[in-house]
Amino acid sequence: xxxxxxxxxxxxxxxxxxxxxxxxxxxxxxxxxxxxxxxxxxxxxxxxxxxxxxxxxxxxxxxxxxxxxxxxxxxxxxxxxxxxxxxxxxxxxxxxxxxxxxxxxxxxxxxxxxxxxxxxxxxxxxxxxxxxxxxxxxxxxxxxxxxxxxxxxxxxxxxxxxxxxxxxxxxxxxxxxxxxxxxxxxxxxxxxxxxxxxxxxxxxxxxxxxxxxxxxxxxxxxxxxxxxxxxxxxxxxxxxxxxxxxxxxxxxxxxxxxxxxxxx
Amino acid sequence: xxxxxxxxxxxxxxxxxxxxxxxxxxxxxxxxxxxxxxxxxxxxxxxxxxxxxxxxxxxxxxxxxxxxxxxxxxxxxxxxxxxxxxxxxxxxxxxxxxxxxxxxxxxxxxxxxxxxxxxxxxxxxxxxxxxxxxxxxxxxxxxxxxxxxxxxxxxxxxxxxxxxxxxxxxxxxxxxxxxxxxxxxxxxxxxxxxxxxxxxxxxxxxxxxxxxxxxxxxxxxxxxxxxxxxxxxxxxxxxxxxxxxxxxxxxxxxxxxxxxxxxxxxxxxxxxxxxxxxxxxxxxxxxxxxxxx
Ligand SMILES: Nc1ncnc2c1ncn2[C@@H]1O[C@H](COP(=O)(O)OP(=O)(O)OP(=O)(O)O)[C@@H](O)[C@H]1O
Ligand SMILES: [Mg+2]
Numbered sequence: 001x002x003x004x005x006x007x008x009x010x011x012x013x014x015x016x017x018x019x020x021x022x023x024x025x026x027x028x029x030x031x032x033x034x035x036x037x038x039x040x041x042x043x044x045x046x047x048x049x050x051x052x053x054x055x056x057x058x059x060x061x062x063x064x065x066x067x068x069x070x071x072x073x074x075x076x077x078x079x080x081x082x083x084x085x086x087x088x089x090x091x092x093x094x095x096x097x098x099x100x101x102x103x104x105x106x107x108x109x110x111x112x113x114x115x116x117x118x119x120x121x122x123x124x125x126x127x128x129x130x131x132x133x134x135x136x137x138x139x140x141x142x143x144x145x146x147x148x149x150x151x152x153x154x155x156x157x158x159x160x161x162x163x164x165x166x167x168x169x170x171x172x173x174x175x176x177x178x179x180x181x182x183x184x185x186x187x188x189x190x191x192x193x194x195x196x197x198x199x200x201x202x203x204x205x206x207x208x209x210x211x212x213x214x215x216x217x218x219x220x221x222x223x224x225x226x227x228x229x230x231x232x233x234x235x236x237x238x239x240x241x242x243x244x245x246x247x248x249x250x251x252x253x254x255x256x257x258x259x260x261x262x263x264x
Numbered sequence: 265x266x267x268x269x270x271x272x273x274x275x276x277x278x279x280x281x282x283x284x285x286x287x288x289x290x291x292x293x294x295x296x297x298x299x300x301x302x303x304x305x306x307x308x309x310x311x312x313x314x315x316x317x318x319x320x321x322x323x324x325x326x327x328x329x330x331x332x333x334x335x336x337x338x339x340x341x342x343x344x345x346x347x348x349x350x351x352x353x354x355x356x357x358x359x360x361x362x363x364x365x366x367x368x369x370x371x372x373x374x375x376x377x378x379x380x381x382x383x384x385x386x387x388x389x390x391x392x393x394x395x396x397x398x399x400x401x402x403x404x405x406x407x408x409x410x411x412x413x414x415x416x417x418x419x420x421x422x423x424x425x426x427x428x429x430x431x432x433x434x435x436x437x438x439x440x441x442x443x444x445x446x447x448x449x450x451x452x453x454x455x456x457x458x459x460x461x462x463x464x465x466x467x468x469x470x471x472x473x474x475x476x477x478x479x480x481x482x483x484x485x486x487x488x489x490x491x492x493x494x495x496x497x498x499x500x501x502x503x504x505x506x507x508x509x510x511x512x513x514x515x516x517x518x519x520x521x522x523x524x525x526x527x528x529x530x531x532x533x534x535x536x537x538x539x540x541x542x543x544x545x546x547x548x549x550x551x552x553x554x555x556x557x
Binding site for chain 1: 415417418419420421422423425426428429430432433434435436437438439440441
């Protein structure tokens with residue numbers, strides 16, 4: 001499904017700020033895998049997701065989706081395979097446009113825009129149904145500007161937009177980190193619901209160990225631009241937080257340092 | 265006073281295409297595009313050169329639009345492909361256009377007194393001078409507002425709007441934001457050039473210096489329109505911008521009547537725009553004081 005082969009990425013090469021963010025990274029995802037990703041500050045988690053999405057070019061290696069090498073493709077060309085939700089609730093939607101306009105843009109993900117109407121009447125009913133599924137009352141606010149929504153509502157909407165036409169790969173970068181605990185829980189459950197319903201292959205970065213254990217069939221831990229722990233299936237089911245910390249220390253030779261990490 | 269109203273409103277309408285162009289970059293794309301200062305006289309120059317050579321006014325305006333659109337594309341390429349900041353890219357095109365405009369006209373000023381303009385056609389049909397300018401202004405403004413409204417209701421238009429709000433988001437939907445930015449600049453500067461073509465014909469000449477300050481006039485119209493007439497929806501914003509352009513002309517006519525020397529006009533407009541741009545800041549301060557009390 002997704003193969004990351006020997007991918008490296010260095011920011012500001014040759015300068016004093018040089019930062020090796022990915023260091024010969026390898027990962028192979030099977031169809032339907034739901035992988036949670038944890039790791040220390042600056043371990044390269046976001047850089048991994050951004051490399052897959054094509055936010056910047058990688059220095060070396062290959063990224064392959066369904067047998068197709070996408071490493072050289074521009075960000076917008078990869079969008080037809082990939083749905084994304086960012087940590088910042090502002091990033092996933094166009095604040096000045098209506099909810100239905102945002103949904104209509106997402107409904108056309110990966111298609112070259114034409115001079116056809118940006119939103120068709122027939123679509124509105126579908127959008128309303130999808131919004132009803134979020135259970136946030138957004139179905140009656142379709143012509144509201146997205147800027148009027150709360151962070152949690154925007155994140156739920158972004159999640160819907162990222163998944164509405166079933167991407168081959170769903171990338172979630174701490175997408176609940178900016179939300180209060182109750183809203184975060186709601187958005188996480190929604191995530192699980194959508195991922196399961198559409199059997200989406202998903203990579204989810206989290207700084208919450210409990211969530212990393214609770215969600216997904218597989219868990220990877222990153223350190224210094226590589227994956228140092230990779231557990232799945234029953235082995236993952238049985239893991240506890242102390243197990244995780246021990247695994248990390250054994251693999252990386254140091255304790256997990258992430259000032260934002262939540263242990264429980 | 266009242267006999268000044270119709271010509272003033274008519275001027276506002278002819279200038280409203282400039283204001284709509286500035287609205288497309290400044291508000292929709294979220295770019296301050298200075299190309300305007302070159303594409304406005306470019307439109308006037310191309311139209312004038314065409315008319316002087318015996319072309320008909322319709323062709324003149326179409327050619328002006330194409331030239332303006334090309335100028336926008338140049339700025340767009342400088343900005344997106346060469347990664348030059350938008351403000352600087354616009355300045356480069358603007359400066360380059362100064363020479364281009366001199367070449368197009370062959371001199372610094374091209375008189376249209378003895379050639380048939382779009383307005384002469386209407387006068388020949390029996391309208392007086394004021395009515396002919398008003399007619400051209402109102403018809404073209406309505407047509408362009410409708411066309412822009414339609415266009416921004418299409419998929420391409422929506423992608424351009426989204427680019428202005430959040431380029432990252434629309435790239436994640438698979439849209440090449442380089443294309444949307446270039447296309448937005450094309451449309452904007454085509455409109456600006458059309459405005460220049462009309463103003464040149466109504467003034468009776470095209471002048472290489474007539475672009476100076478046009479960006480500020482455009483901004484003034486956009487902001488006055490938004491403050492007075494609202495931004496509830498895209499349609500509402502478009503109409504506000506047109507009305508803003510008309511109100512701006514009325515304000516100018518009034519202060520001139522009150523005895524302000526014409527030479528101070530640009531200073532006046534710049535101060536007006538600076539105040540209007542700072543308005544949100546003042547409002548915040550006032551609101552904070554209210555909260556504090
Ligand atoms: N766009 C960028 N430009 C320059 N440096 C970057 C960029 N993105 C990441 N880095 C650097 O690369 C390293 C890895 O960063 P990355 O954001 O991938 O870490 P992370 O694992 O997501 O950490 P966190 O838990 O803090 O989000 C860091 O040192 C970071 O400063
Ligand atoms: Mg990160």
